Amino acid sequence: MQDDNKRFVERDRNWHPPAYAPRYKTSVARSPRQSLVSLQKPSVSELTGPDFRHLRMGAHDNDLLLNFRENPALEGQAGLPIGERMIMFGRVVDQFGKPVPHTLVEMWQANAGGRYRHKKDSYLAPLDPNFGGVGRCLTDEQGWYRFRTIKPGPYPWPNDMNSWRPAHIHVSVIGPSISTRLITQMYFEGDPLIPICPIVQTINDPDAVETMIGRLDMSRSNPMDCLAYRFDLVVRGELQTYFENQ
Amino acid sequence: MKQPNTVPSSELMLRETASQTAGPYVHIGLALDVAGLPEREEEIWNQLAKPEAEGEHIEVVGTVIDGNGDLVRDALIEAWQANAKGEYQPEFDLQKPFNSFGRTATTASGDSEWTLHTIKPGAVTRSDGKVMAPHINLAIFARGINIHLQTRLYFEDETRANAVCPVLNAIESPVRRQTLIAKREEADGKIRYRLNIRLQGEGETVFFDF
Numbered sequence: 001m002q003d004d005n006k007r008f009v010e011r012d013r014n015w016h017p018p019a020y021a022p023r024y025k026t027s028v029a030r031s032p033r034q035s036l037v038s039l040q041k042p043s044v045s046e047l048t049g050p051d052f053r054h055l056r057m058g059a060h061d062n063d064l065l066l067n068f069r070e071n072p073a074l075e076g077q078a079g080l081p082i083g084e085r086m087i088m089f090g091r092v093v094d095q096f097g098k099p100v101p102h103t104l105v106e107m108w109q110a111n112a113g114g115r116y117r118h119k120k121d122s123y124l125a126p127l128d129p130n131f132g133g134v135g136r137c138l139t140d141e142q143g144w145y146r147f148r149t150i151k152p153g154p155y156p157w158p159n160d161m162n163s164w165r166p167a168h169i170h171v172s173v174i175g176p177s178i179s180t181r182l183i184t185q186m187y188f189e190g191d192p193l194i195p196i197c198p199i200v201q202t203i204n205d206p207d208a209v210e211t212m213i214g215r216l217d218m219s220r221s222n223p224m225d226c227l228a229y230r231f232d233l234v235v236r237g238e239l240q241t242y243f244e245n246q
Numbered sequence: 247m248k249q250p251n252t253v254p255s256s257e258l259m260l261r262e263t264a265s266q267t268a269g270p271y272v273h274i275g276l277a278l279d280v281a282g283l284p285e286r287e288e289e290i291w292n293q294l295a296k297p298e299a300e301g302e303h304i305e306v307v308g309t310v311i312d313g314n315g316d317l318v319r320d321a322l323i324e325a326w327q328a329n330a331k332g333e334y335q336p337e338f339d340l341q342k343p344f345n346s347f348g349r350t351a352t353t354a355s356g357d358s359e360w361t362l363h364t365i366k367p368g369a370v371t372r373s374d375g376k377v378m379a380p381h382i383n384l385a386i387f388a389r390g391i392n393i394h395l396q397t398r399l400y401f402e403d404e405t406r407a408n409a410v411c412p413v414l415n416a417i418e419s420p421v422r423r424q425t426l427i428a429k430r431e432e433a434d435g436k437i438r439y440r441l442n443i444r445l446q447g448e449g450e451t452v453f454f455d456f
Contacts, residue, residue: 009259010454016265017392024267026390029313030445036419036455043372044334045383045398045456049326050347054339056288068283095260102400108275119282120354134274139416170268170275178326179456183387183394185266185438199267202392208264234260 006047008179009095009237017202024198025159042179049177052104052138061136064109064149068132070118081131083112085152088186088214091143092173095237099143100180105233106136106172107147114155114165123155145236148226151188159198166193167201169214175235186214186231265393272322273389277351288340292350294325294364299343301330303366305426305438307397308357310352313446317358321388322351325362325390327381332368369407379407379414381426386443395453399441402430417452425451 019031058222060067069079080110088107092100110116110133117133135147152167168185175181187194194200194209203209210233219230257447268380273281295303306325310318325348328334335346365378378379382399400408408414408427417423428439443451 011262013455015261019392019395021392024390024392027267027392028320028390029316030388030390031313031392032395032450032453033313033446034422034452036451036453039413039416039454039456040454041372041374041412043370044414045377045378045381046328047329048334048336050338050345051336052290052338054337054341055290055338058287061286070306093260097260106275108271116274117281117283118271118274119280120270120372131317132274134278134283136275163253169264172268172275174422178324178383178385179395181324181385181394182263182265183268183272184263185269202266203264208261211261211263212266230262236262237259 005241006232007042007239007241008047008177009227009239011236015205015208021202024202025201043126046179047177049174049180051102052151052174055104057087057136062129062145062147064135064147067135068130074130079130081111081150083131083153084127086151087146087148087149087222087226087228088169088230088231089144089146089220089228090233091174092139092145092235093143094175094180094235097141098237099141100175100235101139101141101143103139103143103176104136104174105139105145106134108134108171109149109152110155112150112153116203122193125153125155130188142235142240154191162192163198166191166197171231171233173233173235176238180235182233182235184200184212184233186229188229189213189215259413267389267392268322268387268394270320270389272320274350276322279349280354290338290347290349290360292348294348294362296343299365301344301368302437304364305364305436306362306364306382306441307359307438308428309357310440310443310445311387315447318388318445319352319354319358320359321386322349323360324349324385324387325364326383327364328367328370330365330368332370332380355426360430365403370404373411376412377407377410377413379404380412381393381413384443394444396456397443397451397453398426399428399439400426401439402427422450422452425449
């Protein structure tokens with residue numbers, strides 16, 4: 001059996017944003033009204049998940065400075081995106097501090113002007129011909145991941161009369177099972193747009209907001225090259241059950 | 247370090263990173279072709295089964311509908327299912343004929359259907375010996391969804407297995423169990439199962455916590 005003696009720490013639904021958070025207007029019609037049905041006996045269906053160690057990745061999949069170029073003939077500085085060069089790195093651990101090795105971390109973001117390279121984004125800030133905005137990598141043996149990118153810009157969006165998203169990078173992590181699956185956003189320490197963002201405000205507990213702040217880490221910055229922001233991810237803790245259920 | 251036995255056990259544990267919506271541009275990160283980006287060497291997408299995979303080849307399709315009855319055109323769905331023998335294959339490898347994991351998205355125009363090309367999963371036995379009817383686990387991400395919604399898709403023609411499935415039976419309302427049952431269609435020589443996911447209101451899909 002694939003699920004013997006295993007379960008995960010219960011997800012705290014009061015810590016995460018509720019489905020219905022009316023200040024974020026789109027959530028109103030997209031949130032269930034019925035209660036979630038709790039599976040008191042998680043099965044192999046919930047306790048297992050994909051392992052991406054055999055997914056073939058390109059050499060620059062985690063390097064957004066180099067992984068997109070409208071004109072592939074451009075070389076050197078002419079082929080680099082505009083914006084503040086930065087490293088985003090961190091560790092994926094579970095709630096007991098145990099590293100989560102070889103798990104897939106994916107990210108996507110706007111360019112330095114706050115524009116996404118997406119068919120549906122029509123913001124007037126221009127696309128950057130040298131920036132795609134997507135990255136992915138596996139964590140190493142100790143749970144570390146690392147991307148190189150530019151700092152995304154804030155941008156306006158239709159919610160209130162004048163809502164702006166703080167600069168952010170979307171982050172997706174798989175973890176050891178589909179029970180640990182998580183998508184979040186990394187914000188930047190000190191950004192004054194964070195406390196007034198309706199999407200950040202979907203979260204009720206200020207301590208939970210702090211878990212989404214990437215912190216400047218001068219020790220990992222490269223002199224005369226780029227700054228570094230550290231963003232650790234915590235996924236649900238894995239428990240062993242030692243006694244038979246009878 | 248905290249002194250043992252002096253603090254509640256909850257304080258000895260880290261809190262999970264909080265969830266945020268995947269937003270309208272989720273495709274840039276997880277469905278590059280949908281965003282209009284060039285694909286990389288390998289992408290995680292909606293063909294779980296190649297033609298040589300063992301089992302009954304099926305297409306699974308559906309829409310996502312919001313509380314107003316409108317199509318959700320920017321949803322991303324992840325699927326996790328057993329193979330034809332009822333076993334999960336965690337090792338994702340596109341060289342293999344079958345993978346348990348896949349992704350799909352609703353479309354920005356037209357009928358806005360998501361599609362999976364897969365095989366019908368076998369029944370899955372729980373560690374307590376109870377047999378769960380064949381099912382596909384689905385997670386739904388979209389703009390306006392603050393934390394992904396988790397559900398299961400079951401098959402209409404598995405009447406007997408569905409009737410005794412411990413998970414379907416954990417849903418108190420028999421009427422609501424029906425929201426998880428995909429309808430079987432046969433079209434162009436293909437077997438197709440259809441499940442519309444209703445986020446809110448009449449016929450609201452059952453979503454699970456686990």
